[in-house]
Amino acid sequence: MRILISSCLLGEDVKYDGSNNSIAYGNSYTFNQKETFMDILCENEIYSFCPEVSGGLGIPRVPCEITSTTKPFIVKNKDGEDVTINFLVGARNALELCQTENISVALLKANSPSCGNNSIYDGTFSSTLIEGQGLTAKLLSENGIKIFNEKEILELKKWIKNQ
Numbered sequence: 001m002r003i004l005i006s007s008c009l010l011g012e013d014v015k016y017d018g019s020n021n022s023i024a025y026g027n028s029y030t031f032n033q034k035e036t037f038m039d040i041l042c043e044n045e046i047y048s049f050c051p052e053v054s055g056g057l058g059i060p061r062v063p064c065e066i067t068s069t070t071k072p073f074i075v076k077n078k079d080g081e082d083v084t085i086n087f088l089v090g091a092r093n094a095l096e097l098c099q100t101e102n103i104s105v106a107l108l109k110a111n112s113p114s115c116g117n118n119s120i121y122d123g124t125f126s127s128t129l130i131e132g133q134g135l136t137a138k139l140l141s142e143n144g145i146k147i148f149n150e151k152e153i154l155e156l157k158k159w160i161k162n163q
C-alpha cells in the first residue's frame with residue numbers, strides 16, 4: 001500500500017524550528033508503537049511529504065496558526081504575516097501527489113495547521129488546542145483519503161490489514 005507520511009514524523013528536519021518529530025527516535029512512544037511504525041515502513045511504499053515546505057515556506061520559519069477556520073481560511077505566522085497561500089499550495093500539492101500516485105491513506109502529524117487531523121491550535125499562539133483540521137488534512141480527507149495521526153499508528157496498521 002502507498003502511504004503519505006508527514007516528513008517530520010520520518011525524522012526529516014522540516015519543522016518550523018529546523019527540527020523533526022521522529023517517531024523512531026521520539027521518547028513519547030511505546031515500544032509497540034515504534035515497532036508497528038517500523039513494520040509499516042518496511043511493508044509499504046512510503047511517500048514523505050511536508051506541505052509547508054512544498055508550499056514555499058523555508059526552514060526554519062516563523063510558526064504559523066490558522067486564524068480563520070472557516071472559508072475563506074486565513075493562516076498567519078506569529079509575526080502577523082498572512083501565509084494562507086503557502087498553506088493552500090501545500091495542501092493542493094499533497095492532494096495532487098495522492099491522486100497521481102494512487103495514495104489512499106496518510107499518516108500526518110497531529111495538531112499542525114497543515115497536517116493535524118483532529119485538532120489544531122486556535123490562532124492565538126497560546127498553545128491552546130481546538131477541534132479542527134489542518135488545511136492539508138482537511139483537503140485530503142474531503143477527497144476520500146483516510147487520515148491517521150502519529151498517536152493512531154496501531155489503528156493505521158489495523159486499517160491497512162483490512163484493505
Ligand code: SF4
Pocket residue numbers: 006007008009014015016049050051052053109112114115
Ligand atoms: Fe511536519 Fe506537516 Fe509541519 Fe511539515 S507541515 S513540519 S510535515 S507537521
